[in-house]
Structure formats: structure tokens, C-alpha cells
Amino acid sequence: MDANYNPQQIETKWQRRWAELKLFDADVDPARKKYYVLEMLPYPSGALHMGHVRNYTLGDALARYMGMKGFNVIHPMGWDAFGLPAENAAIKHGRPPADWTFDNIAVMRGQLKRLGFSYDWRREIATCTPEYYRWNQWLFLKMYERGLAYRKKSRVNWCPECETVLANEQVVNGCCWRHEETPVVEKELEQWFLKITAYADRLLEDMRHLVRWPERVLTMQRNWIGKSPGTFVDFKVEGLDESLRVFTTRVDTIFGCTAVFIGPDHPLVEKLIRLSASPQKLRADAERIQAAATGSRAEASLEKVGAATGFHARNPFNGELIPVWLANFVLTEYGTGAVMAVPAHDQRDFEFCKTYGLPIRTVIQPKEQKLKEPLEEAFIEYGQLVDSGKYSGLTSEQAIEKMTRDAEAEGFGQGTVQYRLKDWGISRQRYWGTPIPILYCENCGIVPVPEADLPVVLPPRVKLTGQGKSPLESVPEFVNAVCPRCGGKARRETDTMDTFVDSSWYFYRYTDPQITSGPINSDAVRYWFPVDQYIGGIEHAILHLIYMRFFTKVMQDIGLVEFSEPVARLFTQGMVLKDGSAMSKSKGNVVDPTEMCDKYGADTVRLYMMFAAPPEKDLDWSDAGIEGAWRFLNRVYRLVEKHQAKLEVLQSTPHVMAVTPDRLTGEERNLLRKAHQVLRHVTEDMEYRWHYNTDIAMCMELANQLAESEAALAAGKIRDEVFRAAVELLVISLSPFAPHLADELWEALGHSEPLLKTPWPAFDPQLAAEEELEIPVQINGKVRARVLAAADASEEEIRRLALADEKVRQYLNGRQVIKVIVVPQKLVNVVVK
RNA sequence: GCGAAAGUGGCGGAAUGGGCAGACGCGCCAGACUUAGGAUCUGGUCCCGCAAGGGGUGGGGGUUCGAGUCCCCCCUUUCGCACCA
Numbered sequence: 048m049d050a051n052y053n054p055q056q057i058e059t060k061w062q063r064r065w066a067e068l069k070l071f072d073a074d075v076d077p078a079r080k081k082y083y084v085l086e087m088l089p090y091p092s093g094a095l096h097m098g099h100v101r102n103y104t105l106g107d108a109l110a111r112y113m114g115m116k117g118f119n120v121i122h123p124m125g126w127d128a129f130g131l132p133a134e135n136a137a138i139k140h141g142r143p144p145a146d147w148t149f150d151n152i153a154v155m156r157g158q159l160k161r162l163g164f165s166y167d168w169r170r171e172i173a174t175c176t177p178e179y180y181r182w183n184q185w186l187f188l189k190m191y192e193r194g195l196a197y198r199k200k201s202r203v204n205w206c207p208e209c210e211t212v213l214a215n216e217q218v219v220n221g222c223c224w225r226h227e228e229t230p231v232v233e234k235e236l237e238q239w240f241l242k243i244t245a246y247a248d249r250l251l252e253d254m255r256h257l258v259r260w261p262e263r264v265l266t267m268q269r270n271w272i273g274k275s276p277g278t279f280v281d282f283k284v285e286g287l288d289e290s291l292r293v294f295t296t297r298v299d300t301i302f303g304c305t306a307v308f309i310g311p312d313h314p315l316v317e318k319l320i321r322l323s324a325s326p327q328k329l330r331a332d333a334e335r336i337q338a339a340a341t342g343s344r345a346e347a348s349l350e351k352v353g354a355a356t357g358f359h360a361r362n363p364f365n366g367e368l369i370p371v372w373l374a375n376f377v378l379t380e381y382g383t384g385a386v387m388a389v390p391a392h393d394q395r396d397f398e399f400c401k402t403y404g405l406p407i408r409t410v411i412q413p414k415e416q417k418l419k420e421p422l423e424e425a426f427i428e429y430g431q432l433v434d435s436g437k438y439s440g441l442t443s444e445q446a447i448e449k450m451t452r453d454a455e456a457e458g459f460g461q462g463t464v465q466y467r468l469k470d471w472g473i474s475r476q477r478y479w480g481t482p483i484p485i486l487y488c489e490n491c492g493i494v495p496v497p498e499a500d501l502p503v504v505l506p507p508r509v510k511l512t513g514q515g516k517s518p519l520e521s522v523p524e525f526v527n528a529v530c531p532r533c534g535g536k537a538r539r540e541t542d543t544m545d546t547f548v549d550s551s552w553y554f555y556r557y558t559d560p561q562i563t564s565g566p567i568n569s570d571a572v573r574y575w576f577p578v579d580q581y582i583g584g585i586e587h588a589i590l591h592l593i594y595m596r597f598f599t600k601v602m603q604d605i606g607l608v609e610f611s612e613p614v615a616r617l618f619t620q621g622m623v624l625k626d627g628s629a630m631s632k633s634k635g636n637v638v639d640p641t642e643m644c645d646k647y648g649a650d651t652v653r654l655y656m657m658f659a660a661p662p663e664k665d666l667d668w669s670d671a672g673i674e675g676a677w678r679f680l681n682r683v684y685r686l687v688e689k690h691q692a693k694l695e696v697l698q699s700t701p702h703v704m705a706v707t708p709d710r711l712t713g714e715e716r717n718l719l720r721k722a723h724q725v726l727r728h729v730t731e732d733m734e735y736r737w738h739y740n741t742d743i744a745m746c747m748e749l750a751n752q753l754a755e756s757e758a759a760l761a762a763g764k765i766r767d768e769v770f771r772a773a774v775e776l777l778v779i780s781l782s783p784f785a786p787h788l789a790d791e792l793w794e795a796l797g798h799s800e801p802l803l804k805t806p807w808p809a810f811d812p813q814l815a816a817e818e819e820l821e822i823p824v825q826i827n828g829k830v831r832a833r834v835l836a837a838a839d840a841s842e843e844e845i846r847r848l849a850l851a852d853e854k855v856r857q858y859l860n861g862r863q864v865i866k867v868i869v870v871p872q873k874l875v876n877v878v879v880k
Numbered sequence: 881g882c883g884a885a886a887g888u889g890g891c892g893g894a895a896u897g898g899g900c901a902g903a904c905g906c907g908c909c910a911g912a913c914u915u916a917g918g919a920u921c922u923g924g925u926c927c928c929g930c931a932a933g934g935g936g937u938g939g940g941g942g943u944u945c946g947a948g949u950c951c952c953c954c955c956u957u958u959c960g961c962a963c964c965a
Contacts, residue, residue: 876899
């Protein structure tokens with residue numbers, strides 16, 4: 048062993064050794080239990096950032112631990128390689144997106160390897176290769192066959208910066224998710240959609256299987272799906288032979304309806320303008336209100352603006368004629384785009400009707416006491432119906448059911464369920480993505496590309512301008528095609544798919560990344576799935592993590608997989624910050640992982656990442672903090688190096704089991720107790736909590752105690768083999784976090800097999816147990832003394848010891864003992880007067 | 881506004897089926913070894929106090945022999961949803 052810790056040399060050596068031994072290669076083996084550790088694959092932006100390092104270190108520690116526990120661990124990595132930055136780089140530097148992407152992948156793969164992660168690199172995938180995206184196209188065609196992929200003209204979210212369409216999920220506060228300062232604008236375009244709404248109920252329902260997912264993520268998904276059962280009610284508009292259909296969850300309040308509200312862009316508005324007595328005024332009103340409407344502003348407008356249309360509609364429940372108003376807060380895209388206004392029982396309607404002097408009529412009373420009139424705010428709870436004709440006296444719950452049934456029977460309404468979730472628009476007017484495998488034939492119309500013709504390959508050397516039209520439109524040899532049905536002239540779809548399609552099923556591909564007979568190998572999937580542990584950032588809570596669930600359900604319906612949820616357990620880690628805010632190039636506060644590896648080595652970087660904070664919390668990067676991790680690994684290295692000659696024994700099991708506890712000296716007992724306590728702590732933590740920061744702290748305590756034991760070792764009070772056993776347990780406990788150093792030390796201790804081939808030892812509960820405890824003695828809740836007691840001392844014994852203590856007796860002198868509370872192994876509290 | 885999570889030394893953080901607050905690390909102070917140290921090692925380090933002692937986990941109340949932990953009110957921060965009828 049070198050006198051000094053040289054991480055560069057050690058890490059290079061072990062990375063080579065691991066590769067030679069194929070330690071991370073995992074293959075299907077029905078005789079062994081499998082464990083699938085998955086981390087979210089990175090976008091090849093050019094450089095790994097510290098967030099990746101944290102994510103992947105968490106997964107790697109688990110993968111190594113599970114490997115030592117004897118599981119057949121699959122731990123793959125790949126590249127989410129399609130996307131806009133490649134194209135933008137191409138526009139800026141004139142390099143083809145593919146070149147830029149693959150160069151970045153090469154750099155980042157090197158960074159991952161430098162960090163020593165235990166990936167099975169044979170399974171690496173890049174989503175931008177035709178071998179991969181061919182199956183995006185295949186899955187798209189399967190969805191098309193089932194009516195789950197469809198085309199429609201619709202108002203879409205357009206990011207002027209990206210020059211492309213965004214999915215609803217990609218709009219954040221009215222701005223683009225990649226350009227937080229850029230407001231999204233609306234455009235009318237023909238788009239391809241995936242019918243995720245058809246799966247809304249299953250996405251909700253199956254959440255009951257996701258018991259090991261963070262509640263936060265499930266809540267976000269539940270809100271996003273926004274299931275809401277209610278009733279459609281048709282209001283006949285006077286002077287039109289048309290009904291205005293509203294959606295309400297509170298049909299029980301309909302006798303309090305004093306108006307009908309529609310959004311300024313409701314389809315009926317044009318017709319109303321045409322038939323209006325004062326069309327110019329109505330058009331002007333609609334435009335004015337549109338300008339004040341939700342969605343046209345980044346911040347939610349608080350002020351309610353509206354105008355009467357001059358038209359009236361009839362409430363089918365009581366025959367009352369009520370005015371139809373335009374209102375800026377009505378969302379055209381939700382429900383029917385029209386609502387009944389019940390100011391007494393809906394806060395928004397209340398505010399609106401107050402402003403415009405529309406009547407407010409109470410029809411629901413709380414069960415205990417009557418409402419004070421006039422109302423100061425809407426009463427929105429359930430209650431009892433009043434002034435509601437034959438429904439008066441019913442509870443809200445009863446009324447909703449009965450009135451919905453009656454509406455259906457009378458033919459002016461029906462029960463329904465509405466969702467906030469909308470279909471997933473996947474068309475992107477960009478080049479660097481999966482071509483949508485569709486042809487437009489002059490005779491046959493929309494024709495899917497036959498499976499045999501897949502993949503539809505992206506043409507190379509396309510001129511990219513970023514001008515808003517799909518770049519593929521300018522490539523005649525791509526666009527011009529022959530219709531597979533009639534042989535006539537056809538035009539190829541030039542939009543590409545949202546890259547979230549790529550990442551919705553990649554984790555299946557890992558189990559057989561080269562298969563050409565289908566997207567996945569069902570046998571391999573059967574063995575490896577579900578993913579036992581998925582790790583990634585919370586920012587994907589509703590994008591990737593809902594799309595991925597949707598895809599699995601579709602794949603189940605197609606018969607590709609036999610289950611409905613792909614991920615058994617999800618962990619969302621906190622962000623890595625610098626000086627309190629996210630690292631970014633523009634802030635100039637980026638810490639480069641490779642630079643840190645050059646300075647300290649991968650083990651130090653990894654150890655620090657795990658030590659600085661529990662994994663679910665944000666971690667503020669500290670240059671001083673990583674120094675501490677570096678010093679600790681140096682101490683451990685020197686400790687082993689110093690005693691190596693004594694400790695090296697060519698024997699491959701820890702010595703500890705050969706030493707019987709009752710023949711140990713007190714010093715030996717203390718040392719082994721600590722060592723087994725550390726092992727116990729790390730083992731239990733690995734199983735369920737992952738507070739690796741505390742595991743590492745325990746390792747530090749053991750290292751400190753080993754250093755303190757050196758005198759006893761020299762004096763012969765601790766035998767070499769006992770000291771060695773403790774050192775080995777330290778090395779093992781540390782190995783998931785600092786695997787290179789651990790293997791180096793393990794070898795130095797005389798072992799010929801690397802740690803991943805060494806079974807994770809079971810801690811010895813007897814050795815880990817305390818024999819004697821220091822029990823604090825409180826007088827009236829204040830600690831006044833401490834007594835030593837055997838760990839198994841009875842309540843009576845402890846009580847006697849406590850009351851006999853000199854200090855305690857001083858405090859009790861002259862006072863009356865009222866009560867003595869003894870908690871065995873914990874404390875004594877003497878209550879005195 | 882609604883919902884969730886969280887507020888502990890100078891800093892990152894330990895300790896929650898109620899039971900020694902501040903493990904471990906950083907920083908700081910003192911010392912040792914050194915020509916020197918930003919290397920290493922030793923000791924100290926919640927606050928007030930010379931001490932005895934007292935105070936202390938965002939603030940206020942409560943339950944309890946005992947509260948960082950449980951209950952109520954308030955404040956702050958972060959995240960999510962923000963007119964979804």
C-alpha cells in the first residue's frame with residue numbers, strides 16, 4: 048500500500064478490475080431473486096451536473112448493497128437523447144444535432160464511468176437511434192389502431208422561444224417550462240394527440256398499488272387528473288333553437304341560479320352576435336372580456352369582468368328565464384365552457400353578481416343554523432335545500448342524486464364525470480425527434496406507415512433555421528412518398544413526437560436493448576419487472592411520471608406486459624443548490640463533477656453528496672463540506688495502511704464470528720459493540736430509510752473509535768483479529784458510498800474477492816447490545832445525576848440505584864418524594880415536593 | 881387564497897411508538913509537531929455565568945412526572961394548485 052491515499056490511482060485500478068470481472072453485468076437467472084434499480088436517464092446536455100451525481104450515487108449505493116445482499120441486480124443507464132437543445136446548438140454552430148448529441152453522450156458517459164457507478168453498460172440505450180425510436184413509431188401505430196392516437200385541429204400552447212407546441216403539462220404559470228420568462232401563446236393547429244383521458248380513471252384507480260410512492264407525487268397527479276363527478280344541464284336559449292349546456296357539480300343549488308355565464312370565446316358567442324339587437328356592442332364586449340380572460344395573462348386575474356348578452360335562457364328545473372352573461376373567468380376548455388351562476392353558493396359567482404347587481408338567492412341552508420342575510424360571502428358547503436320546489440328539505444347529497452336522475456328522465460340533462468386532464472398533444476414542429484409515422488394520401492387521406500416500413504428515419508443534413516415550421520417540410524425526399532394503399536402520391540407527416548414519448552417506456556428496453564422483433568422482450572420483462580426502485584427529481588411528478596404510467600397501461604392492453612404499474616417504489620430526491628439557489632450557467636455557480644473528481648476523487652464526491660443532507664432534502668453545496676469528506680477518507684486509508692502488516696491475513700471471511708463474546712476483553716467488547724452497531728444501523732437504514740448521512744456519521748464514529756483503540760491494540764488489550772474484524776466492518780459499511788476505496792482496503796486486508804462478491808454480513812445482535820447503561824436521574828424533570836445500571840436491570844434495581852446515589856440524596860434531603868418514575872434502560876424521574 | 885412539508889448552535893445536520901437536545905461533519909479557539917503551514921495530531925466549542933446555577937429546539941398556550949417530538953392558536957420559509965364551476 049502507498050503511504051498516502053491516492054484516489055486517482057485507486058479508482059482507475061478498481062474501475063478496470065470491476066469491468067474485467069464483469070461485476071455489473073446482470074443476466075436473467077430464474078434461480079435468483081432480482082432487483083431493478085432505475086434512475087432517471089439524463090438528457091445529454093454536454094455535462095453531468097451535481098444533481099445527476101446525487102441521483103446516481105443514491106441509486107448506486109442501493110444497487111451495491113442489494114448486490115451484496117445476494118440479489119441479481121439490474122442497474123442500467125441511457126440517454127434521453129432527442130430534444131431541442133441539440134437543434135438549437137445545430138442552428139448556432141452549424142453542426143448536425145446527431146453529432147452534437149453523440150459527442151455529448153461520449154463526454155457524459157466518461158463522467159459517469161469516472162464516478163464508478165455500477166451500470167451494466169451493455170444495456171445502454173440512446174433514444175435518438177433509429178433502433179430505439181422505431182419502437183416509438185410502432186407504439187404510436189398501435190395506439191392509432193386503437194383510436195388512442197388521433198389528429199385534431201385545436202388551440203395549442205405555442206412557445207415562441209422553442210418555436211413549437213407544448214403539452215399542457217409543459218406550461219408552467221402561463222409560460223414555457225424551459226423558458227420561464229416566455230409567455231405561451233395560443234395557436235390553432237392540426238395536432239396529433241394521445242388519448243390519455245381514456246385512462247384517467249385507471250390512472251387514479253391504480254394509485255392504490257403505489258403504496259411506496261411519495262404521497263406528494265400521488266396528490267399532484269390526483270390534482271392534475273382532477274376528476275369531478277357532476278351533472279350536465281341544458282338551458283334553452285330564448286330566440287334560438289339551441290340549448291346551452293352547463294356542467295355543474297352542485298345541481299342541488301340550481302334553484303338559486305340567477306344567470307348563465309359563458310366564456311367570451313364560447314362557440315355560441317358568434318351566433319349570439321349575429322342574432323343580437325346590437326351586434327357591434329356585443330362583439331366589443333366579447334373582445335374586451337377576452338382580453339381580461341384567464342390564460343391570456345400570466346398571472347391569474349382577480350377581477351371579475353363581464354357583460355350581459357341580451358339573451359335569456361330557461362332553467363329547466365323551475366322554468367325561470369335568466370340572463371346569459373359573458374364572463375371572463377369561465378374556462379372554455381373545461382366542462383362545457385358554460386356555467387350556471389349560483390351566487391349564494393359559489394364564491395366566484397357571488398363576486399360577479401355583486402359587481403353587476405345580479406340577484407342572490409339562498410337555496411341551501413346549513414344544518415345547524417340559518418345563514419345571515421344578506422350574505423357576505425357564498426355558502427359553499429353541503430346543507431339542506433330550501434325554496435327549491437319539490438326538492439326542498441332534501442340534503443345536498445340526496446338532491447344531487449335525485450335531480451340528476453330527474454334531468455335524465457326529462458331529457459334536459461345527465462350525470463357525467465369531467466376531468467381536468469386533457470389529451471396529450473405530442474406533435475412538435477421540430478427536427479430532432481421521432482418522426483410521426485403517418486402519410487397523407489391525396490386519395491386515401493390519413494394512412495399509417497405500415498409496420499414493415501418502420502422506422503421512418505430522420506433524414507440527415509437537414510437545414511435547420513428555427514423558423515417555426517417543421518424543418519422536415521423542406522426535405523422533399525422525406526416529404527414526398529407513395530401511398531402504401533393506393534400507390535398514389537402521398538405527403539409524409541413532418542412533425543416529430545414530444546420527447547416525453549421516448550422516456551415513457553425506455554426502462555422496458557433496458558431489459559433487452561437490442562431486440563429487433565418488438566419493442567420489448569416479454570420474457571426479460573417478466574423476470575426483471577417491476578422496477579423495484581426508481582429514483583429521480585420531484586420536477587417530474589406530473590410530466591414523465593404520469594406519461595410513463597399511461598404507457599404501461601396501453602402496453603398492458605396491447606398485451607405487451609402483464610401488469611398495470613411499472614414502478615413499485617419511487618424516491619424523489621432533493622435538488623443540489625449552491626448558495627441557496629439552483630446551479631446554473633447564467634448564475635455562474637455551477638460546480639463541475641469532473642473537476643471535483645480530479646481534485647478529490649469520485650469516492651469523496653459521492654461520500655460528500657450522501658453525507659451533506661438526507662436525500663429527500665435540498666443540498667446546499669459547500670466547498671468546506673467536501674473537504675471534510677476528503678479528510679475522513681484519508682483517515683480511514685491511513686488507519687488501514689498503518690496496521691496493514693498486522694491485519695493482512697489471507698482469509699476471505701471477517702474474523703469476527705470466530706471470536707466468542709464472553710472471552711473478549713472489555714476494550715475488545717467496546718470496539719466490537721460499536722462495529723456491530725454501525726453495521727446494524729447501515730443495514731436497517733438501507734432497507735427502508737436511506738438517511739445515508741447518518742450511516743456515514745456512524746462510520747465516522749467507528750473510525751474515531753478505532754483510532755482511539757490504537758493504544759489498547761499496541762498494549763495487547765485488543766487482539767489483532769478483533770481489531771481487524773472491526774476494521775472490516777467499517778470497510779463493508781462504507782462500501783456502498785465509497786466503493787473504490789472500500790475495495791482497495793478490502794484487498795489490503797488480504798481478501799482476494801471484491802466486495803460486490805462478498806455477502807453483506809449480518810450484524811450480531813448480542814455484540815451490538817449494550818451491557819451497561821448510564822441512566823440519567825431527574826429530580827422534577829431536571830437531570831441531576833447519572834447512575835450505571837446493567838442493560839437488563841429491573842425497574843426495582845434501577846430505582847434503588849437511583850435513590851442511593853449520593854447526588855440524588857443531596858437533592859432529596861428534606862423533601863418529600865411523591866413518585867418515582869422508572870423507565871428501564873432510559874431514565875428515572877423523582878417527583879418531589 | 882387553498883393544500884402539503886418544514887422551522888433545532890456560527891453553518892450542514894442528529895435525536896420523533898414522549899424519556900440525557902445538539903450525534904457526525906464544517907467553522908472557530910487553544911495547544912503539539914514544524915523554518916512555515918491552508919498538511920497532520922490533541923483538547924475545547926448551544927447561550928448567560930468566575931462558579932454554584934440558570935436558560936434553551938420560530939412565538940404563545942395546553943396535555944404530561946417528563947414535550948424538539950402530542951394538541952390548539954399565531955408567525956416565517958419552501959413547494960404544489962391557483963378562478964376546473
